[in-house]
Amino acid sequence: MPTLKELPRYTRAQLALRNGQDKDQVWIAYQGRIYDVTNSRLWFTGKHYGHWAGQDLTDELKDAPHTESVFKRFMHIADLAD
Ligand code: HEM
Numbered sequence: 142m143p144t145l146k147e148l149p150r151y152t153r154a155q156l157a158l159r160n161g162q163d164k165d166q167v168w169i170a171y172q173g174r175i176y177d178v179t180n181s182r183l184w185f186t187g188k189h190y191g192h193w194a195g196q197d198l199t200d201e202l203k204d205a206p207h208t209e210s211v212f213k214r215f216m217h218i219a220d221l222a223d
Pocket of ligand 1: 198211
């Protein structure tokens with residue numbers, strides 16, 4: 142059986158660069174997991190209905206008209222280092 146590789150851990154500073162403005166990737170953190178939403182047209186440029194990518198948006202999901210099920214469509218690429 143192949144061993145599952147651990148996901149990388151990125152700091153908030155590394156995450157902040159993936160805000161849709163400074164680098165090509167667009168990442169969001171939710172409940173300690175970092176998701177890659179680069180391919181979402183709804184996160185294009187990093188802004189999503191007043192919310193910015195490149196940060197931990199766990200506490201902001203309550204403002205959304207949807208649940209966390211929206212993350213199912215995206216890859217959990219890393220974990221947030223704290
Ligand atoms: C006022 C706040 C927000 C509004 C009005 C909003 C609205 C929407 C709408 C209309 C969609 C597409 C329909 C759907 O998939 O249900 C969507 C998708 C999504 N939202 Fe939000 N949202 C808000 C906040 C947030 C927050 C805070 C997060 C992250 C914690 C988030 C993450 C996502 C993701 C990952 C998708 C999927 C994008 C895709 O499939 O391309 N949203 N949102």
